[in-house]
Amino acid sequence: MPSISLRLLDANLNRASEGLRVLEDLARFAINDEALSRELKTARHELARLAQPLDIRLLSWRDSAADVGRESTLRAGVPERDLLAVVRANAKRAEESLRVIEELARLPELAACINPGMIERLRYTTYDIEKRLAGRVLRRERAATLRGLYVIVDREVSRGRALNDVAREAIAGGASVIQLRDKVGSRGEVYRAALELNALCAGSGVLFVVNDYADVAAAVGAAALHVGQDDLPLEVARKLLSIDTVVGVSCHSTEDVRRAQEEGADYIAVGAVFPTLQKENPVVVGVEFVRRARQQVPGTPLVAIGGITLANAGQVVAA
Template identity: 40%
Template sequence: MNPTGWRAYLVTQGSLSAGRDTTSIVEAAIAGGVDAVQLRDKDRSARDRYRLGRRLRDLTAAADVPLIVNDRVDLAAAIDADGVHLGQSDLPVAVARDRLGDGAILGCSTSTVAEAEAARSAGADYLGVGAVYGTDSKDVPDATNGIGTDRVAAIADAVDVPVFGIGGIDATNADAVAAAGATGAAVISAITAAEDPEAATATLREVIEDAR
């Protein structure tokens, strides 16, 4: 479950899944070889996210795929997830580590070298870097314009943990992100909105692996 081996990282969002439920998207992504799944679905209530998280925990555990929870340390603990992914306005990485323990996988969203170095120093196991390209996601810093692959390269050079590009990435541009030094790509719509999420996952993973 070490993030150094992750290439295709699915971030779930039912509202961007072309009318399909998140569970079916995750099942398809697992079949396509996804390396990690992050429970996002932020438009759901806490109770609904818990119920969905329990279903995803069963699916991912059976497939030996790590399950990460977006933002919520309490939810990660409640569903026995493998870790949590934190934004710049969420609980500090060190606090999450104290709550979840040394074995948890902790990720942190960053968009600058300074943020990346601070997150690494605080104990982050991997970094989400972006938005690399333009995206409509309200969770991603600099989402409108994107930070570009040069920033990805600068961050990858500055830290000794895996970095994952996020924001506007799909199979047509993931190679440039990987070539810049990213370990992989964290995507939402590139998988959730795809006509064939299984095939989209497999293709994304192949593009990144080839570029590396």
């Protein structure tokens, strides 16, 4: 077996494995995504099993000291990067190396040892994982801004006032999140209202959320979508949205919270905390449930909604 093929194979197996390992650890420790971490671990182990029969020969032909590209890499240094850049760089490292391995597998001297079809499958799996992991990073950063006062504007309770005016006053009063909830307007009316509110929020540095309508959220470029238990499933809604669009889910029980977390909700809303007239026959969960939900999903942003007033807001904040 020609030494050049083995040396190329060794270098690219190492690069691919290193890239996958970095992604695996990011998914496991930075994002806390068990499913992604498990997929990456499986891919890395598949690659290791592929190399095992050639292990001694690969090591024998390794010559890192003579690598002509080594010094240029060291001199280039490592620029300051954010977490997303680390994800993208290591995904590309793994993907490109897998492509090289796939091409090497077609050489006569390696065809009997490596299945190019398996390498191709691993490469496409990595493409998919890159997209999902990058999305998790982007949404986590955006969801981290879900702090403070979360205001829902709704034409049913705005007493004839323009929703933009209501939102503008809420922002002036300290709101950091504005959600558009509209159960009575036509889809065109909801779209036009969302378009105006999105522009207002973007100009004010405030997160804008569309309730229920994934198509409207996607059309106006909203930062977030909020869905209830009877709305589009989270997985379906995601397919309509940009990978950086935050999706929050309303929860009324510990089972709802568990399921929302498993499905990858970027934030969880619990309520109604207190009795409210804004919903017909609302499920009132109480302050204690807010506390339990916080303990159940400590790493996920939590929003409390329903019947919250100046008189009882302190209880909710304390929970």
